[in-house]
Amino acid sequence: MKAAVLLMGVWMLPLALVPVLGGTPERELPNILLILADDMGYGDPGCYNPDSRIPTPNLDRLAAEGMRFTDAHAAGPLCHPSRYGLMTGRYPFRTDVSRWPREPLIEPGRTTIASLLRAHGYRTAMVGKWHLGFEERGYDRVLRGGPVDRGFESYLGFRASTDIPPYFYIRNDRAVAPPTARIEAGRSEGWSPIQGAFWREGGIAPGLELSGVLPRFTDEAVAILEDHGRRPKQRPLLLYLAYTAPHTPWLPSSRFEGASGAGLYGDFTAMVDAEIGRVLAALRDAGMRDNTLVIFTSDNGPVWYPADVKRLGHDSAGGLRGMKADVWEAGHRMPFIVRWPGRVAAGGISRQTICFTDLLATFAELCGAPLSEAEGPDSFSFLPVLTGEQPEDQPVRGPVVMRAGSTDAMLIRSGPWKLINRPGSGGFSEPRRGRAGSGEPAGQLYNLVEDLAETRNLYEQRPETVARLQAELDRIVAASGSRPDFGVGKP
Secondary structure, eight states, X not given: OHHHHHHHTTTTSOTTEEEETTTEEEEEOOEEEEEEESSOOTTSSTTTOTTOSSOOHHHHHHHHTSEEEEEEEOSSSSHHHHHHHHHHSSXXXXXXXXXXXXXXXXXXXXXXXXXXXXXXXXXXXXXXXXXXXOBOSOTTSOOBTSGGGTTOSEEEEESSOTTSSSBOOEETTEEXXXXXXXXXXXXXXXXXXXXXXXXXXXXXXXXXXXXXXXXHHHHHHHHHHHHHHHSTTOOOEEEEEEOOOSSSSOOOOGGGTTOSSSHHHHHHHHHHHHHHHHHHHHHHHTTOGGGEEEEEEESSOOOOOHHHHHHHSOOTTTTOSOOTTOSSGXXXXXXXXXXXXXXXOTTEEEOOOEETTHHHHHHHHHHTOOOOTTSOTTOOOOHHHHTTOSOTTSOSSOOEEEEOSSSSOEEEEETTEEEESSSSOSSSSSXXXXXXXXXXXXXXXXXXXXXXXXXXXXXXXOHHXXXXXXXXXXXXXXXXXXXGGGTSOOO
């Protein structure tokens, strides 16, 4: 691609400088603010769903000032596989993500978005939910294998979700206070067992309040931005802010009680939007707005059942089928907003299919850093989409491949076609089954251009398409990566 060719020639430039695309004079690399919500659905922000019953003025404004992607996908439909793909540019089915409670998922030496940007002059900071494992040998000891061992210079956050014990803050690679106290399980009446103010019993740091985690992470992010804005001639900043919300437990502060028409979940999501607004205001006040690439997305789909849609009139999936963990679209098609003043046209909409794994290659191209074969094997740069150089009708990447959240079901998305190699959702939605019943198609095939809601299974009507996609899926799974240099096809 033109942008890739242009940037390949700047490998030896000073670390903080690259040419602006199109041949204009050099300029500093932008700061990068990457905000990841947790379990927010495609249909929650108003800019994606005009019928949303949740006020999201800050996300709506961000979309109006930047570009909104309508076909962006998590690397997996659950928290930890999604984050693995985002960090490494590698599909999570290529490793055993179930190891996260016992050991780090990212091996030492594997390139991450943080290690890549740090090597090219960035100050790297992370705040929030890691969920990619530590070497846990006791919470009074160093926690190896976390953010500061995988490219970040600083970290404050949680090891996982705020419904998975033990609950405690980690500063860099040590517990701020070990989880020596105990908390009983929480739940809410009127919701399913995994919704509402749900958390599991277990260890907790003395004095820690789960309701305070969301604003605490915002406070930390704001402090980083304020500090960075005061530094003279500072390095560019990567700030990765990974919220634990609106994942359960849904704990809106009193200010947001009744703020939405979508019950406790909607109120908590409205609070998330307000916290994002605080971060964006701090970015502006630090004088960093105009030279910061802001990316907002969510890690996977919502925990929102058809009964919730019927009862509250809010469709968190925005018309997509399924929910969190599913191979159906609501499990992994995410809101994805990019603002970069002067580089990304305001009010833009892109229908390009992209994946979280693509962030690594995008940041690498931004820095003029060609990836080796071992780096980001499933990562394709969408920088030319942001700068308007990639025609909308020319795919920026090859197929997206993904494993379901709770079964061995796999999907491949190629052009308008989506093949799922098993019946059912493969996740939380019913039917979940992984094997076909009597007289039932052995898999699922959908044309998403004509049937985005996945209502018409064409598996038996289009055997040649099924065979082609299955062969493509098999090749990508068997290979070490899916970029063209792995010999599995071109975008």
